[in-house]
Amino acid sequence: MAAPPRNRAMTDGTGRPDEFGFIATYLAPLAEGCEGALGLKDDAALFSVPPGQSAVVTSDALIAGTHFRITDPADSQGAKALGVNLSDLASMGATPLGYTLILALPPDWTTDWAQGFTAGLAEYQDRYGIKLLGGDTVAIDGPLTIGVTAIGSVPGGGQLTRSGAAAGDDVWVSGTIGDAALALALSDRAGRLDAPDYAHLLTRFERPQPRLALGRNLIGLASAAIDVSDGLAADLGHLGRASGIGAVINVESLPLSGAARRCIEKEELSAEIVLNGGDDYELLFTAPPQSSGAILAAAEKSECAVSRIGNTNDGDSFRFIGKSGEDIDLETSGWTHF
């Protein structure tokens, strides 16, 4: 990563440490107890992949103002940066082993922010049993940029991918969808909404819950899986095209939280926001119909609800149908990153 703190003055009068002080103060505690991290004081870190397992790696960047709001609590920025990467591991059925962190700090970063941000990382580290392995801290004349690389492992050859779905499979999704998108869409109307309902949506936006236990327990059961980050419609398209199948989704079957249902009703929103909104970080997966009992058992074991929302077919279109079988036309299909 970098180096031990030097015997040198702070870089400015704000009480903020320099690069090495930053690592020693804020990041080294996140590596404590992880022998391979070498105290974040060496050039690279060591990690072990359990025998018989394949290693899995994913890198995701979050940029302030794009992937989270600058006004989001600092701890949620840390939680989200780690959470969205762990969600990618979850969608492969992988168990996390550790992560590295690239942090590009804008000129106005504060020690309060650094404390909050690393507290969010620490919370997610503890929850999922991993440590910080290494990384790089640099200055940027631009927005705060957070790059996380998460490393995990799956039983050799057992990984879930996007490409295994077959025509006739059931389509499932975990948890509830649309909450995070609703939090964003309704942020200027928050005062009009029931406070606990809005708080629920906001927590879902700020603190994604990677479905790691579910992903692990779906190995050998699900034919394909993806995590819902770009919106259910878009991610269904990604999975479907990778597998060479089409799908029909019953919009009535989509799992909505009570909070989402009440906010949609009150604000007279359409289903589009649920289908196109991003940041759900639920697992969207497929499985043959005869596996449904096993899927439900795996979900229970994982303490994570799952819902059957449609079926795949040998077409190449992705239809969303309403209560009476009518097509719901989606103007756009998810968001793009640039």
Next chain:
Amino acid sequence: MAAPPRNRAMTDGTGRPDEFGFIATYLAPLAEGCEGALGLKDDAALFSVPPGQSAVVTSDALIAGTHFRITDPADSQGAKALGVNLSDLASMGATPLGYTLILALPPDWTTDWAQGFTAGLAEYQDRYGIKLLGGDTVAIDGPLTIGVTAIGSVPGGGQLTRSGAAAGDDVWVSGTIGDAALALALSDRAGRLDAPDYAHLLTRFERPQPRLALGRNLIGLASAAIDVSDGLAADLGHLGRASGIGAVINVESLPLSGAARRCIEKEELSAEIVLNGGDDYELLFTAPPQSSGAILAAAEKSECAVSRIGNTNDGDSFRFIGKSGEDIDLETSGWTHF
């Protein structure tokens, strides 16, 4: 990483593809032939660590205008982003297995840049026998930001670290030092210098050569190692503090390229630029004196020159002495990142 290209229009009138088109056009070719990369179309990538080896990971970020110049050729930006990470692996004695890439593109990126950048990555991939495993491509309202995470392996327990040096060891450095710093310092005087000399310095700045073969061949011989990225004086300090030793360096023994020697002489520069300048990406390492024959043999096998430049001691200071044993006082000790 992300998703297959969608059937959707370009995002603007410049002929630039959107995120998925960018991945398909520029990045997917970098993953070709690597089964575990899953065509950059899945959530995470798979890689294997050879039996009996420990996995090694390092992440480094490069920001345009800070870690490279916006005017540097696009291919050298790619080469440098990968090269500096591979240099971190080299300093642990590791062999690279693959890498992930985070790319934050500013609004004015061009397809010419993208082609050049990925050509530089491809060149270094080919040279070191690795492929792109995955990553993330996002937009940034700020400078081009490149994050690379390189993954490698070392024979179990054999890794080089910064902390193994003992008092009485020889201090060695590979290749030549100061070239890259001289290229930067003399860029406004380039016209006054011998053209091939300046071209040599510039290549050293733009295209770091990670000393992977040397690092690998130093396993079991070197007591400690670090790559020289912050400047020889600063990195010697990092290694020395990690090992709990001091050192005396004979400035006359520092390996300078002919080009560096001539440019220093012509421009009447002091030794400071060689000791404090960054971006050498050479290996600085220590070894007991009785290993010197084996070190030279390892260097020959690695086709990489090495020079003995001083000795460690049981103090905690890092002295640089001139021809007559006089101390050379270094005002500053390397650069910091913020």
